[in-house]
Amino acid sequence: MGRVxxxxxxxxxDCDAVxxxxxxxxxHLGLAAVALCVVGVCVGTALSNGQNDGGEGIQxxxxxxxxxxxxPMDSVTVHSNVLLSLVDAVAINGVTDIAVWADDRGHxxxxxxxAALEGVEPLELTIALSGVLTSGEVFExxxxxxxxxxxx
Numbered sequence: 001m002g003r004v005x006x007x008x009x010x011x012x013x014d015c016d017a018v019x020x021x022x023x024x025x026x027x028h029l030g031l032a033a034v035a036l037c038v039v040g041v042c043v044g045t046a047l048s049n050g051q052n053d054g055g056e057g058i059q060x061x062x063x064x065x066x067x068x069x070x071x072p073m074d075s076v077t078v079h080s081n082v083l084l085s086l087v088d089a090v091a092i093n094g095v096t097d098i099a100v101w102a103d104d105r106g107h108x109x110x111x112x113x114x115a116a117l118e119g120v121e122p123l124e125l126t127i128a129l130s131g132v133l134t135s136g137e138v139f140e141x142x143x144x145x146x147x148x149x150x151x152x
Contacts, residue, residue: 058082058141062127067120070150077111078129080141084108090131093117122147 061079078092084102092098092112099111110129114120117127128142 058129058139060127060129060141060143062143062145064145066146066148067114067125068148068150069120069122073114075111075113076117076127076145077109078127078143079103080108080110080129082108082133082139086133086135088132088134090129092130093126093128094130120147122149 059081063077063079064073067073067076076092083106084100085106087100087108089096090098090100090108090110092110095112095116097112097116101109103109108129117125119125123146124144125147126142126144128140130138130140132138
C-alpha cells in the first residue's frame with residue numbers, strides 16, 4: 001500500500017497494483033507532469049508577452065508619451081498587442097493615411113503624422129487606434145499623452 005512521507009512530500013507505494021508495470025507508472029506520471037509544465041510555460045509566456053488574438057483586452061502604448069510642440073518631432077507611433085495578421089483595416093484618431101507594420105512579435109504598429117491629427121494643443125491628447133479584424137469584429141483602444149509647448 002502507498003504511504004505519504006510527511007515533510008518530504010514523497011509518495012511511495014505499490015505501483016504494480018495500479019499500473020501493473022512497477023515504477024514505469026511513476027515515470028509516466030513524471031512525464032505527464034513535465035508536459036503540463038511545458039504547456040503552462042508556453043501559455044504563460046504568450047500571455048505575459050501581451051499577445052492578443054484580437055478579442056477583448058486590446059492595449060496600446062503611444063510613443064512618445066509626451067508631445068513637445070516646439071520639438072522637430074513629426075509623428076506619433078502606436079504599439080499594440082493585437083496580431084497584425086488579424087487586422088483588416090486600421091486608423092489612428094480616424095486618420096487612415098498611416099504607416100502600418102508588424103513588430104518582431106507580429107503585433108500591429110502604426111505611425112501617423114502629427115500634422116494629420118486634430119486638436120494637438122497643450123495639456124493632453126487622446127490617441128485612439130481603431131479598426132476592423134479579419135473576423136469582422138470592430139476594435140478600439142486609446143491612450144492619453146501629455147502635450148506641452150516647450151521652449152521657443
